[in-house]
Amino acid sequence: MAAPSSLFRGGRLFDGRGFVDATDLRVDADGRIAAIGSGLEAQPGEQVVDLDGAWLLPGLVDCHVHFREPGLVRKEGYLTGSAGALHGGVTTVLEIQNNPPLMESLELLQEKMRGLVGVSHVDFAPYGSLTEAALPQLATMAGRVPAVKCFLGCSTGAGGVDDEPTMRRLFSAAAAAGIKIVAHCEDNAIMQAAAAAASADQAVRHDLMRPRSSEVQSIRDALRVADEVGADLHVFHISTAEGGRLVAEARAAGRAVSGTTAPHYLLVTAEEAHAAAHNRFKVNPSIKYAEDRDGLRALVADGLLQGIGTDHAPHPLEEKDRPYAKAPSGFPSIDLLLPLTVAIADESGMPLEAALAAVTALPAEEFGLTSKGRLAVGADADLVIADPDEVRTVDEISLPSKSKWSPYHGRRLRAFPRAVWLRGHQVYADGAVSGDPRGRPLY
Ligand SMILES: [Zn+2]
Known part of the structure; x- marks a missing residue:
């Protein structure tokens, strides 16, 4: 099932090596990054995500x-x-x-x-x-x-x-x-x-x-x-x-x-x-x-x-x-x-x-994963939105993995992911997984 194309606007984009301010990024219906640049115009029917200066990172x-x-x-x-x-x-x-x-x-x-x-x-x-x-x-x-x-x-x-x-x-x-x-x-x-x-x-x-x-x-x-x-x-x-x-x-x-x-x-x-x-x-x-x-x-x-x-x-x-x-x-x-x-x-x-x-x-x-770890045209649209200024205290019970304890419990940390996309599909938002598991084997 293809995702609709999406436009992420006005983020502070980290491309895998460095930050680029106020940049837009388009994801095509196949879940790949189709364009990166400033002033990209929304197309009819396209989902638009306004970032308001939040970080947009590769997964x-x-x-x-x-x-x-x-x-x-x-x-x-x-x-x-x-x-x-x-x-x-x-x-x-x-x-x-x-x-x-x-x-x-x-x-x-x-x-x-x-x-x-x-x-x-x-x-x-x-x-x-x-x-x-x-x-x-x-x-x-x-x-x-x-x-x-x-x-x-x-x-x-x-x-x-x-x-x-x-x-x-x-x-x-x-x-x-x-x-x-x-x-x-x-x-x-x-x-x-x-x-x-x-x-x-x-x-x-x-x-x-x-x-x-x-x-x-x-x-x-x-x-x-x-x-x-x-x-x-x-x-x-x-x-x-x-x-x-x-x-x-x-x-x-x-x-x-x-x-x-x-x-x-x-x-x-x-x-x-x-x-x-x-x-x-x-x-x-x-x-x-x-x-x-x-x-x-x-x-x-x-x-x-x-x-x-x-x-x-x-x-x-x-x-x-x-x-x-x-x-x-x-x-x-x-x-x-x-x-x-x-x-x-x-x-x-x-x-x-x-x-x-x-x-x-x-x-x-x-490890030879050419479509992962970077934001570039043609790469998989694995995307993370994070607010760099939001500080939280780690609460081990709230963590989704199975153990429900963490050696970092009680630490004050910033830049928790707000939302995550995997190959163009939103899979996580505000602390909760969304949708059925979509992970695929690599290699
Ligand atoms: Zn190990």
């Missing part, structure tokens, strides 16, 4: 979420997770299945995607899983997934690669199949040594149990092995300034290397995370220190990382409320991506354009 691209479907929908699911995405201004998710069944074949990926049509409110693509079992299947995944996910270091309880021969075999196979690798980088041996040496007081500090050196060493090893075998490597959720700089330097040297960080590494310190109740900020990699936060902010400000992904990883609060060692890692955050991104710019002083590019154009380019 955000979250390149790192866990929606836990299939297999663990008691914790989340695409219906609730994608409703949370719209609340956060996100219209495209790249999603990692980190609970069984892992995405170790094209058949499993296709079965998963078929099950999500009519369920997801946003466009979506699951990553493949880079495991030993997936190796014979990798060639069939090429071009059908954004990348394949490799866990270097244990994170989810599902194991993880902790020896270099295995890493080399997996990376070689991905390189041979021509598929980008996305990696969780933490070194198991360093984490085990930290745990063995910790006093009782230290053993409840997540930043000490998963120390800075575990990420830095793992990134060094992954960069070296990727270089040796000719693999295209993307490091996810970088939590240390040194790790971020290693990735940026390798990229600057012309290597096929890239990386993203996450909002919490840009907004929160280890001390604040430790003080939070219910292990709410317990996440892997652990949240590090002010100098890591500041170093990562500088890399994002300079466009030297390829984006910010939430790592939305929901768990029921009663599980997070267990004693530290038994509480699962990860927390929900996709519901707040746009306001958190604006807070990163506000608190760091980085240009707003740099922060917004990190959740729009940069991740779209990184």
Whole structure:
């Protein structure tokens, strides 16, 4: 069903890289952007949306979420997770299945995607899983997934690669199949040594149990092995300034290397995370220190990382409320991506354009999504209207994703999305999803 054509007038338009004041944008009946310019005249029968200076942004691209479907929908699911995405201004998710069944074949990926049509409110693509079992299947995944996910270091309880021969075999196979690798980088041996040496007081500090050196060493090893075998490597959720700089330097040297960080590494310190109740900020990699936060902010400000992904990883609060060692890692955050991104710019002083590019154009380019993450003629009309001056206090119960708790509860944030369009259809307005789920698989 085609949407009527629509004209958005008088907005402050962010095109994925920069702002353009007082600009109009037309969406055609096929849900694509047909024109951008000032003084566009309404056509007969056209729906007109007056923006009165509000922001008009491309739908955000979250390149790192866990929606836990299939297999663990008691914790989340695409219906609730994608409703949370719209609340956060996100219209495209790249999603990692980190609970069984892992995405170790094209058949499993296709079965998963078929099950999500009519369920997801946003466009979506699951990553493949880079495991030993997936190796014979990798060639069939090429071009059908954004990348394949490799866990270097244990994170989810599902194991993880902790020896270099295995890493080399997996990376070689991905390189041979021509598929980008996305990696969780933490070194198991360093984490085990930290745990063995910790006093009782230290053993409840997540930043000490998963120390800075575990990420830095793992990134060094992954960069070296990727270089040796000719693999295209993307490091996810970088939590240390040194790790971020290693990735940026390798990229600057012309290597096929890239990386993203996450909002919490840009907004929160280890001390604040430790003080939070219910292990709410317990996440892997652990949240590090002010100098890591500041170093990562500088890399994002300079466009030297390829984006910010939430790592939305929901768990029921009663599980997070267990004693530290038994509480699962990860927390929900996709519901707040746009306001958190604006807070990163506000608190760091980085240009707003740099922060917004990190959740729009940069991740779209990184994962080859040419019709997403930007406002340009021919791109999908995935649009977000937000009032930059409206400040709200985060109320965790009101968030649409399943958990109904947030480590950001009580924070004052601005620029919550007021309305969202997906390929020309309005799908969200004033806090509520509108219409049936329209999300489509990408790739
Ligand atoms: Zn993750």
